Amino acid sequence: MYRFIRFSTLLVGLFIAIQGYAAEAPLTTADDLGPAVEQPIEFPHNRHAGKHDPSDPSKGGMEIDCQYCHTYARRSSIAGIPPLQKCVGCHNNIESVKDKPRIKKLFEAWEAKKPIQWKKVHDLPDFVRFNHERHIKRFVEQQGHTSQEACGYCHGDVKNMTVARRQKSLSMGWCASCHEKAHTVAASGVDVGKQAYWYTFQKPATTAKVPEDIKAKGPNDCWQCHK
């Protein structure tokens, strides 16, 4: 049953994705919520990255760029978790929240030099290599999207969450739904743009304008992810 749901979601996602391409719409895909995960510290992403509220600064967010804390994402295939040092670096100087239970917990861990045991929210099977660095390079550094937008393609609208929750299915079909959009590949599956392989269960739809060609936005080789 679960597989069936997953597969239907995938098809829906694919459908919307292709529609999205046809309309040159921004990169969006259907949501597929992951489990709600309980974290040792309920980290408020909204407070850090959310929209600033000039009328009541104590309520709104601070519009901190994702990459200010998640610095590894642009430097490594793995985004990692920001070191405790990073949290403490700022919070040392924010007296107003120092007595809050969450911040107390943070400083307790810092004094004890004990890392916090976060629970993984996004996980891929071990045979998949997703590379954060390349995606940030392309979407943020080359194309000038904001981090929130680029990270949001896969992580959803984190600025409005407290603890993060998986928003997209992160399945292979879902990845491919974007990758299919901008490379020249013949609909028959024969490579045109020197891609070696096309997974036939998702033969790209042809458009009326270019009956033989469709475009995919990322590399299409199996080994890009399955190394």
Place this chain on the structure above:
Amino acid sequence: MIESGFDRRDFLKVLGWGGTAVALSGCGNTSVQDGKETVVSYVEASDYMIPGVSVRFNSTCTQCEAGCSINGRVREGRVLKLEGNPDSDINRGKMCGLGQAGVQHHYNPDRLKEPMLLNGDQSQSVSWEAALKLINDKLQGVSGDQIAFLTGTVSGHVKALLGNFMESVGSKHHFAYEALSSAVLRAANKKSYGVEMPRYSLDKAKVVVSFGADFLGAWVSPVHFSQQYSRFRKGVDGQRGVLVQIESKMTLTGANADRWLAIRPGTEGVLALGLINALGAAGLSLPAEVAAEVKAYDKARVSKETGVAVGHIDKLVALLRTRTPSLVLAGNGPDGFAQGSENVAAINLLNQVLGNVGKTVEAPVSAPFAQLQATNGDSASLYKLNEGMARGQYKVLFACGTNPVFSAPASLKVAENIKRVGFKVAFAHYLDETAQQADLVLPLDSSLEDWGTHIVAYQPGEAHIGIQQPLMEKLHANTRGAGDILLALLKSRRAEEYKAFEDYYAYLRAAVLQNKAALGGGALDDEGFWEQTLSKGLIRVAGSSAALSTSTVVAAVPVATAENPDYPLTLIPGITPNLRDGRYANQPWLQESPDPLTTIVWDSWVEIHPKKAAELGIAEGDIVEVISRTGSIKAQAYLFPGIHPEAVSVPLGRGQNWGRYAKGFGVNPFQILDPVFDKQTGELALNDTRVKIKKSGKRVIVIKDEGAAGGKQMGKKIAVRASTDEVDLSKEV
């Protein structure tokens, strides 16, 4: 060995169904751990520490005595993979399989984690303070003559500390023991060339005649020689080098040779002298005393004694006459006999009359610091210690990183004699056979967690000090390096002298920096030089080079071992590139990687010539008993044409009684070796054991890659050559 009825087909069937089951259950993302797995961040991170990005550190491989310089890949604080350090003259960026398995030594689940008091089968963890106090108490009132320290080959600053410790307790009884050593070769070389270890230049030779030197597998510095070998094969002046291997049991090098000659065990020296005689007859000018000495070795006699056909001798002579310079090597074949020293001397003499000394046998460069120079292990030193123990001379024995109870012949009764020592301390990584005999066991750091300096015996380029540095934090909080333990012991004796050094690292650093100028760092400040040293992983120093003596030494005549009709065969223990003397047998990669010649895994075997096997009615897989005068072992027979019909071979390194990857796999031929010693050096004559063979009546399936079970695939062709678009997969499956 498989003894049940569960054969390969059943195995594949089960595997197939199991695989299908896994595949079916795997359709969802079952390996995904959203919300379950923890992900732990750094508390504080240096700039270069990025999750998913590896950092590399240079260090030194300690898996064998070649001392290759290595480069470890470290990610998220864990060492993952080792490579060779391209900067090193020894290995130039390459490594061998044994070295690769070093990570399995480090992460080994059987490593000792706490100091332990042993009493028979009982063991009890103690603190380091208590352990060191106990040692100090036991050293109280014991004279220096009653204290012995047993190590393997040791060099660098840990050797200096060891020397100081021994001096502080007034003992001169340091024994460096290696079961597989090149001691006979070194002693013979000293006589022939004036140095123990000349530099061998295979890449300058046009023909190499190797008497049992497995330089591609397990001899002296195999990674270095493999690279020389590839240049040798490409050829000097466009002439591809020719390799002739003469041995009783084929080694990996023998399998690569252009011509492999089987020789009757122990007669290598006879052949060498015969070749000299024949070369003289073919026009090579020989010094008069040499000519006189070898006159008796005419081809017919030599051929009869060695089993090498006259035709082959003629061809060899022609080859050596037409291709110069050549290089003749003496390896682990000829040196393992009562007449081992004479054998090697005769082979060295061949190099001398051929004029190779100074051309392909070159003067070595030695590092300037005598106190750091290697004390090379040999087996004679163990027997000296053993005699002392038998006499009850020793009250306190330290054993560090060596396992004589496993690797000495049973007839020497090392295990029993150790019991006569009042107090035994073992510095050990595992509870191996020797550590089991100890009263106190001190757990050592793995070589990837410890500091060290190494000066290896075979220096192929400039004098080279290998730096060993931790590639990651200690896995277990309570292990220590041998240097740290020695330093702690010294501190309780000579507090004033050593109080400045908090630990072995501090000692090492201070000692290196003290000699900064001599080590070539005169222009740098201390910090800069130290940084440079650690990042390079080695220090090159201008060494001094001793001249080789070219005067010919006429070898005494080697005597072949007398025939013994009760024990008609010679046992040649196999030295395999993976397992060597067995100290690493608990690294499963080494157990599971097939032996290069027989492709057998996870087990011992008895190599026997097919002709001999037919004579004795033995087929592959028969469990046979190999019986010597001092013991017997049982293993599966493996019919192998690469062995002399009068010899059998059982590989060394298996048959341990400890370790989850070693215990219960195979047998230990060390145990049944006859106590025969090389007459000149007192080394155990490894290949001089006479045995007979008895069938036990049982037969097993030999687990191996090669041959009928592995190679033929039941008559099916396994590889088809066609481009993918020509293949109709539906028809293939």
